[in-house]
Amino acid sequence: MSDPNQQQLPPGWAAEWDGTHQRYLFIETATGRTQWEPPVLSAELQPMAPTSSPPPSNVHHAKRRQYAAGQTQAYYGTESTLGSGGGYPAPPSQQQQPNQLFTPGLAAENQFQQQQQQQPQLQPGQQQYYGGVQPEPEYINGPQYGQQQQQQMGTLADQFGQMNMGQKGLRLYTTNLLTSPPDPRELHNPPPEIVLPPNSCISPNPSANADPSYQRCTINAIPTSNSLLKKANIPFGLVLTPYRSLKEGDEAVPVVTDTVIARCRRCRTYINPYVQFIDGGNRWRCCMCSLSNEVPQLFDWDQVRNAPGDRWARPELNYGVVEFVAPTEYMARPPQPAVYVFLIDVSHSAIQSGMVATATRTILENLDRLPDEDGRTKVAIIAFDVSLYFFSMPPGTTDSSMLVVSDVEDVFLPKPTDLLVNLAEARASLEALLGRLGDMFKENHIIGSALGPALQAAFQLMSPIGGKIIVLSSSLPSVGAGALKNREDPKILGTTKESGLLQAASPFYKTFAIECSRGQVSVDMFLFSAAYQDVATLACLPHYTAGQTYFYPAFNARTEDARKFAHEFGEVLAQPIMLEAVMRVRASKNLRMSSFHGNFFVRSTDLLAMPAVPQDLSYAIEVQIEDTITAPFVVFQTAVLHTTCYGERRIRVVTTALPTTGNLSEVFASADQVAIATLLANKAVERCITHKLEDSRDALFNKTVEILTAYKASMTAAGAGASAQLAVSENLKMLPVLVLGLLKNVGIRQSSQIPPDLRAYAQALLTSLPAQLLMPYIYPTFYSLHNMSPECGTVGEQGVILPPPLPLSSERLERHGLYLIEDGQTIFLWVGRDAVPQLIADVFNLPNYEVLRGGKTTLPLLENAFSQRVNAIVQKTREMRRGPYWPHLYIVKEDGEPALRLWALSCLIQDRSDVLPSYQQFISQLKDKVNGGNY
Template sequence: MKVEFTLKRFPINGRLKEQCGLPFSCVMQPYHRLTEKDAVAGDATGVYAEQIARCTQCYSYINCYCAFDTGGWVCSLCNRHNALKPQMQRRYRLDPAVLQSLPEVRCEVFETLAEEPSLVQLPPDAGAVSGPGPVVVALVDTASGEEFLELVRSSLEAALEALPPVTRFALITFSHRLGLHDVRAAHPSVRYVQMYEPAPRSTPGGAVTSAAAAAASSPAVAAPLSEVLPLASLLAPVGAFKGQITRALEEQMVPEEGFGANHDLSHPGAQAHPPPGAPGQESGMSRGAPGQGGAAGGFGPPPASRGLGPALVAVLDYLKVLQAPPFVAHHGMGSAGATSASVVGADHLSQNQSPVKLLLFTSGVPDFGIGRLINPRRRRAVAAAAAAAAARALAPGGHASAPPHPPTGPALPHPGPSAAPGAGAGADVAVDAEADPDAWLHDVPSSSVEFYEQAAAACASLGVCVDLFAVSQGALGLRFLDPLCSSTGGAVYLYPSVDESAMPQDVYLRLSSPSAAVGIIRLRTSPHFKVVRHYGRLFPDPTIPDLHHIIAADPSDAFAVDFDYATPSGFSGVTTSLPPTLQVAFQYTALVAERGPPEHKGDAEANGGGGAAAAGEGRRYWLQRRLRVATYRVMTAATVADVYAHTNPDAVVTLLMHKILRAAEAQGLQEARLLLRDWLVILALNYHRNVHSNLTPQQLSTVPADLHFSQAPLLAPLPRLVYALLRSPLLAPFAEGQHPDLTAFLRHLWSSLPPHELVRAVYPVMQSYTDPDHLAFPRHSLSRAALAGPDAPPIFLLDAYILIMVYYTSRCPPEVPFPPPQQSALRKAVAAIRSERRITPQVKILREGGEDADLFEQLLLDEPDAGEAGGGGGGGFGLVQFLEHVQGEAAMQMKHELAAAAQG
């Protein structure tokens, strides 16, 4: 657990907070790795959570800030005196030596077990699957080329090395059909299930139903997957079936027949829906070689379509047998319902015991079935244009090699609202598609957008975490697919090409890292302040207030919350014995490898525990439901100077990023840029007024605002970071040559980064070397001035979080080796950076004037960006011009205030 407050001393009331102009918030990492010392000191796994004392008023857990007396203990949050229950008097004996030996009393952070651990057993024979064990399902797009699938094979082989042997693994491929790879059978095979395109259906009145309604009334697949192959037969323990899984990857996972063919299902002559009848007949399923899976009777799509939507519907329905939805409050035996007290204090909900991870690999746009992102109207128009071009080429006097020309003049009228689809609108779409291959991004069916949001909710309700690995030079529509990952605690990885991909490393890193599954988190505060907003991938419980769900989390995943005062007086009337206090309780499921379960006298017999050890690398694996509790006490500040002296600039920028992204979604990019710039103007004005509090308003208006914050050095990084945030792909206008999905990728990545990582991603760090073995300067400004001059170092290392660049200037002596030797200090620095990242950064080593040198120049953010003209909030400015602009805006605001005061 790690919590970083934007203000390490809280303003004593709301008025002081407004005078400071800084967010009153915190950033949390609930699953942050504890140091070995803290983990040992806070280890309370010798007891269960129900044996830890809790306040009878606010339900907070006993902690290191509580006071004890002969009658019990005093809550550090609400100041309530609590008598010890008889069953707890033995544990909490009023002996200082005994109390200080208890982890929950001596440590800020302690961890205990929420319930009895479950031993994960390997199956006694090859025909059964025992549970509960973690489940990993790989869903692979085979409407792709061999290069992509070879990359996926390498990645899944790395996954098999990273996963514990008790993990149950399943391989499913998809194109216009689903392939279930049965690796447990005596003769491994692939069972194919046809997927269907939803067909619009007419109502009795003749109107055509919506795409969403048609999808709801149409089957996604020919038969439920459980009828084709039971899930227990598909899931294969990694330890026992690693060889068979590897063989299936190499021999059975092949490109779909016809990959690369230019077909269009929506052509007027194509039939998109099978005839009425029972799904799942011989025409809908086949078994064996890939070429045998086509639908009979001419129904179904042409080869190489991507039916991601139907695949998700079928797979989620398949996975329902693993567990019940987790969003149901736990009721004790004999209890008809939860009392109001139990709801307020509930930190324990019934959760599934099988964490599920869905690895989705794709290299193209979903274009078939429910959830297709290519609008059928656009596809019909492009197909019609291609057919017309072919007809013209074959007509007398036509030339097959001549490009088609769109009609001109009156033959191409602008279609009005009532124009029939496929008329002038279709021609416009065809021309648009030829001019801009990514134009379809602006014409995605609303039903498809809604589908992925609903699919994400379904994944979350099942505790399924979705990780998306995408390889494409063109647009994939990541902003529409992102809910699948952001709503489930998953990750998004984007690679522009197979050659530049680090997918195997990323898959291994993702699956080998510790992970918390199906988590719930609750924040409790002392009475004088409260949590009012949350940011990041946590979602409020629909029934229990102040309780949030985290489907999955890694140690570096961060979440943020805003605080507010319960009353206008804030902490002014609070005695010094009750400073502001925050307690975070995080309950989660984790797979733990150990020699045996924690010892609990009599608990194993009472709960029917026990069982044979899982035979996996000499270890035993336990699924543990754990509870981590952290309590933090913060002092208050009575002056603006004291608040400024205890500011955390990295946490402030993290909250700004979350707030501005939310504003961009609600109000648009331009308005979000202006809001961010205006925030910096207001901060500069507040600082200006407080530093020069002895000046009159007239005198104050003649003094320039200090954007260097010379009397508050902790604020000094903020202008540069705000400027860099405005220049980032999240807020800057789309740049020529930029990947169409880069903004969506960075939005997903940055929204979960902890403060110190986010600052590195927003404003890269540049170091310099005199040679590959000697560091010259650890930090430079991102300007050309750092590279120029006769005394400037010849080699620079620029770390932009997802990209590392080693740049040899033209002044570099010829005897300096290029590229740097593997054992050099420079190479070791690059390796150290890569090892600490959650995503493997790409490394480019280049010379000045060579390939990719322009990219290095673009990352010198302090220089003006010639590609941005205006745009509000600093567009087209360099850092110096941006600071002058903000300073001018502050001066203008002071003049407006003076004029308003004179008129009033």
């Protein structure tokens, strides 16, 4: 093969033979950027082809499609550019493109230049420190920071400088955890910036990479080898919420409606903003496996206007999250309608608690919110105690008849029709039934639950179609298949045997769940028992069928419980859901999805089956580096094939591109502490169930030690010796306190006082909440209300203005103060014992602190500014995050009920509590371990 250096290359380019790939690698000497294709001379340097001579055969061929003149110029450049291109289009920055709306790749370069300009200016006396600004001496090695260490650090910095560290724009700043307390505001910062190489993206759209709320990675600069990843010791994985809800102001996901779907022939990747167009725009090169693919014939055709379209305006080339309307080849059967089967427990405890009355009223009030735009939604109601009660609802009447099946050993459907009815056609009889269902069982004194047989009956009813079973259960299943025994034993709480209580007690639920998954049936569980209900076993059903578990311990409809349940149940009913879904995550060469966490069933090695995907459910996937990565960037693409609840088959595609690096400092500088904490939460829960709770806690602590040890060894001048500091990169500063929050969370915490149902429910939340809800769940929010600034609680440009969050320490509690503490599931209003009467009057409409009662409540809205501001903050707290959750509000008096006080104070995770360390003690333990000592 002739040496390209002997031929005419553009100025500033050279070629180097790559023996591994047996081909030349072209290098831009100024920037170090590499590419496999030979760069093309710009038009000014190329010999001008005579206009009368025919174009070269390798540029024009029989398959070339005709484009409009402007488009032709956009793809090929000017005529003179075609003269010696050898089949490769000129780099976009060298093309003459008056009619193209953008120059692909220029956005990334502009972004890099802007970032360089925004770098902090050095203050007098400061030095560059590992790619950033050197902190003050006490932040590095205490006040006795000596000349010898400075010399060591200078040598190390020089070594890093020789490795061109930070050349892509990522800067590493070191912080000392011993002297920098956690700042809650840092959790609201965006993840570290993704700095892609120039020209990696063909779109200037800032949305070309998926928003982190859909898909984020634990590291935003991928190590080129597994050995480098091991050196950093940072967990490598993806956190996904592919079907997150849209809040006001969120951009809707663009939909490609023309059913023209371009996919790689080899790896089946969907076309996206990171592919390359080659062969004059007739082919595209896959960004995952580099295979050259044909551009579909209708890709450049606007089917709405029936005229040539603008390729560069297509959503799939401009957005990291898009949805395709799927053609018929993506359907194994016609799109299914939305089907809801309600299983309602009508045993004595369910009636007495008011659950049945609240549930039927909520369904009745939300019938119009059930997704039914196409008029095909079907509904059925089955009640159960120790027998099953079916309801026949003939269309066009207000009558319904009840059919009782008392043989729960061999479940059968008592009638072939009118049990599962069309919502629109049988609306009148459904409304009449819901209105009187509670009264029908008002005198029911039967104790017991045939939940298993009820589930079997619901499955028989809907298995030909698929859909969602919504279970409302108020007692432990005791009759028929899936019957459970009370295994709650206070003596084993807090011991090594406790993890047994977090495993399923009966194989029925997992076996039945897998059967449901095959039949495209999903299960949501709403659990209400005041006694033990075995949440760990019942949560198996939502876990393997992509549903969700909701728990209302000791539910009483005469309290605030009814309001919370009605709100959450109503939101679940109104949610659009993805039906008969399958999800697959693809990644660039040498990356492999190694394990999956979340609510789904893994059907094959990497295909996740989800019969019905609720909104705002999160999944975590661990990734492995199998071999050295040679590409300048890698791409992750999640594809979810599903049927919308409006009867349309669609594919949601979420694409994230991340740069690669051989530089350890960039790996640390790009680490996303929120994504890491989310992945660690999922891994910790899985370890709780397969091993012991203690093993899970140890694994969390040890992983934190590993990350800090790796940072110390590689990134600090102290290196291997003992040190007076505990160094970590600025962007990982909150990771230790997030791990501490996980260690103190109800799902994992060391305690002999936590009922197994509460622990199992907390674990279900830890593995399903999206990051936006999970962060406050493990690191709650703490506001001071009595002395907040006047604008807090008023409406600003971004909605209600919230007070600045405080560190989670009781040192901040003043005896005359009013505080709000919340974790996304519960809100506490802490009232100090010396609160002035005027404060009590303004907020609670009571004369003084003594008459104030603690407990679950609704805050009155009074005719004074302070009451209105506090109410606005509570309301904003309830509404600002995605998901159906509506937190209870508890008033906690400083000298009030001890159990309630301890519950509220347990949210202040930086304090010492019981056998669990304070944040300072935890940091000291970490420091001793990192420096090789014992604690």
